[in-house]
Structure formats: C-alpha cells, structure tokens
C-alpha cells in the first residue's frame with residue numbers, strides 16, 4: 001500500500017501516524033491558568049529533545065473547531081508545566097484526564113488525583129507519579145492551521161523528581177520498577193515489561 005498522507009482527511013492521516021509511530025511515551029502535563037487553576041492532560045506525541053540543555057517536547061493539537069487546548073492556553077499565560085511519566089498503576093487516571101472539562105475545572109479534583117507542590121514552578125505535580133520533570137516553556141512552535149494543527153511545546157527541564165523506589169541498586173532507573181506505559185494506535189497501550197538488550201556496535205571490541 002502506498003499513501004500520500006497530505007491527500008487524506010487529517011483524521012485518517014492521524015490514524016496512520018498514531019498506529020505506526022509506536023509505542024509512544026506519554027507526557028502527563030500539569031499547567032495552571034492566570035487565576036492559578038490547575039489542568040492535567042496526557043500527550044503521547046512526546047519525547048526528549050536533548051540533554052544539553054535538558055529539554056523535552058510534547059505536541060497538543062488544536063481541537064476540531066480550530067481552537068487551542070487548555071494546556072496551550074495555560075502555557076501562553078503561565079509558561080511553566082510539570083511533565084509526568086505514567087506507570088501502569090496510574091494509566092486509568094491518566095486516561096480519565098483526556099476528558100474535555102470546562103476551562104478552569106481541574107482534573108486533579110475531578111478524578112481524585114493527589115497534587116503536591118512543585119519546587120521551582122507554579123503548577124502542582126502528581127504526587128503518585130514515579131518521575132516528574134518541572135519545566136519552563138522555551139518555545140511554542142505552531143505547525144499548520146485550524147483543526148489538528150499542532151502547537152509543539154519545547155520546554156527546558158528545570159528540575160527532575162524520581163521516586164527512589166523506581167531505582168535499582170546502582171541508582172539507575174529500573175524499567176521494571178518504573179513500569180511506564182506506551183501508547184499504540186487507537187485505544188491500545190503497551191507496557192514495558194518485555195525487554196531485550198542489544199550491545200551498541202561502537203561499544204564492541
């Protein structure tokens with residue numbers, strides 16, 4: 001099968017992208033609006049950018065009416081966020097946060113998610129998350145116009161929380177203890193419980 005995604009309805013192009021670029025990590029992002037009301041939403045178009053400077057990106061796309069999501073509106077007025085890693089144990093609460101709530105209504109309160117203050121940024125963080133990046137927005141890069149157009153959020157990582165119980169004996173992150181989930185196409189998810197190792201060619205002697 002050969003496809004020109006540009007010629008397809010955006011929703012169909014999205015389905016091809018999201019079912020082939022897998023598994024995607026999930027950024028569970030807390031923000032606040034100008035009145036300090038919190039918001040929490042998941043984004044699986046998410047990755048690290050570089051370690052120097054420590055940066056990450058995630059990609060909220062516009063709603064069907066072409067308007068920006070609450071996360072982007074909040075970041076435009078308070079350019080700070082906390083990006084949480086989602087373990088299997090928090091997947092249901094993460095998924096609940098994809099519901100559209102009226103602007104200003106907090107997913108923390110609506111879905112019983114315990115919040116705790118962050119150290120360097122104003123949005124709260126999810127107390128139970130195994131890892132949380134406190135970030136300041138560096139740039140929001142628009143890609144396209146209208147429905148499904150993207151606002152690529154590039155953010156500097158100011159502080160990282162990692163729960164001690166996800167670390168192994170040498171202080172490294174143990175993937176089994178982190179138990180992060182990834183998103184596949186549609187409503188499917190993957191865990192990180194099956195693993196194998198490959199030695200990098202440039203490390204072979």
Ligand SMILES: Cc1cc2nc3c(=O)[nH]c(=O)nc-3n(C[C@H](O)[C@H](O)[C@H](O)COP(=O)(O)O)c2cc1C
Pocket residue numbers: 026039040041042043044045046059060061062069070071072094095097098099100101183
């Ligand atoms: C696992 C998962 C991944 C998602 N990834 C994205 C994404 O990458 N970009 C996006 O715009 N919406 C994504 N969504 C949908 C948003 O979470 C949803 O639109 C949410 O209501 C946005 O919240 P906000 O309006 O408070 O910013 C995802 C939903 C789920 C459950």
